[in-house]
Amino acid sequence: MRDWVSFSEVKKRVKLDRVLRSYGVDWLRPSGEQQDRGRCPIHQGQGTEAFHAHLGRNVFHCFACGAGGNVLDFVVAMEGCSMRDAALRVQESQDGAGVAWASEPERSKLVTKERGINPPLGFSLDLDPAHPYLAGRGMDAATASYFGVGYYSGRGLMSGRIAIPIHDEESISSLWWPRRGRGDPRYRFPAGFQKSQVLFNYHRARAASDDRVVVVEGFFDCMRVHQAGFSCVVALMGARLSRAQKDLMANRFSSIVLLLDGDQAGRRATAQIASDLAPACSVTLLPPDTQPDQMAADQIRQVLTKAERRTAIRAN
Numbered sequence: 001m002r003d004w005v006s007f008s009e010v011k012k013r014v015k016l017d018r019v020l021r022s023y024g025v026d027w028l029r030p031s032g033e034q035q036d037r038g039r040c041p042i043h044q045g046q047g048t049e050a051f052h053a054h055l056g057r058n059v060f061h062c063f064a065c066g067a068g069g070n071v072l073d074f075v076v077a078m079e080g081c082s083m084r085d086a087a088l089r090v091q092e093s094q095d096g097a098g099v100a101w102a103s104e105p106e107r108s109k110l111v112t113k114e115r116g117i118n119p120p121l122g123f124s125l126d127l128d129p130a131h132p133y134l135a136g137r138g139m140d141a142a143t144a145s146y147f148g149v150g151y152y153s154g155r156g157l158m159s160g161r162i163a164i165p166i167h168d169e170e171s172i173s174s175l176w177w178p179r180r181g182r183g184d185p186r187y188r189f190p191a192g193f194q195k196s197q198v199l200f201n202y203h204r205a206r207a208a209s210d211d212r213v214v215v216v217e218g219f220f221d222c223m224r225v226h227q228a229g230f231s232c233v234v235a236l237m238g239a240r241l242s243r244a245q246k247d248l249m250a251n252r253f254s255s256i257v258l259l260l261d262g263d264q265a266g267r268r269a270t271a272q273i274a275s276d277l278a279p280a281c282s283v284t285l286l287p288p289d290t291q292p293d294q295m296a297a298d299q300i301r302q303v304l305t306k307a308e309r310r311t312a313i314r315a316n
């Protein structure tokens with residue numbers, strides 16, 4: 001196998017219908033010029049017209065799960081692998097199939113895809129909230145049910161994964177799930193998902209009577225803080241605050257407690273975000289090397305109650 005791969009060469013030379021066939025996708029029907037439609041091989045949902053393959057443009061789009069892109073995006077979605085692995089896989093499978101490859105490596109670059117921002121999901125999954133993975137991360141089944149989180153044992157791309165529904169203000173717009181595979185702790189969003197446009201759990205937090213919101217980095221941080229009795233909590237899904245996220249918070253809450261990870265990156269982010277949100281923001285720093293999803297409920301309550309008192313003092 002070659003150790004280099006040209007993304008642009010693969011995208012240009014490998015035909016989508018060929019890749020579809022190699023995955024056994026033989027059920028698409030012609031619909032318009034150089035366009036096929038049918039059930040989506042990625043999320044395998046019910047919609048019999050959801051998946052569109054534009055053979056002329058060599059791209060695809062699913063109107064149900066929101067997946068879309070070029071041949072490499074398709075392989076990434078099917079395999080849950082990296083773009084580079086997808087390119088190597090496709091290149092290898094096409095060798096000897098009459099495809100001539102450029103002899104010099106080109107600089108590889110990721111493609112930016114044009115899509116509507118976080119379209120609603122067109123399907124739902126039957127998830128198990130009592131899976132040992134969730135218990136192992138300190139979540140009880142009631143919390144998992146409340147957040148709609150669980151293990152998916154059905155078929156398709158999300159088989160064998162934990163799925164976490166992400167809502168925008170109106171609908172479930174996306175699912176997040178840990179990758180399959182041993183020793184690979186990375187997580188992935190669906191293709192094209194823009195996490196900077198939403199705050200995890202915002203639709204519930206804004207409905208709370210509280211004017212003070214706790215802000216954490218990750219999904220599990222958020223769920224653990226909720227479980228400790230603080231339901232007015234949102235997650236940034238990272239350690240950065242986007243303009244859209246800032247607006248969401250500033251429009252609804254007057255007081256904000258930052259409970260980001262206690263590591264160096266978390267502390268740096270805390271300082272940055274605190275200055276972004278000032279003067280509405282009261283900041284809570286965690287002891288080094290701790291993060292909310294690894295704290296006991298008692299510990300979380302202690303830290304947040306302390307922060308509450310500090311806010312009260314400041315207000316007087």
Ligand SMILES: [Zn+2]
Nearest residue numbers: 040043062065
């Ligand atoms: Zn789909």
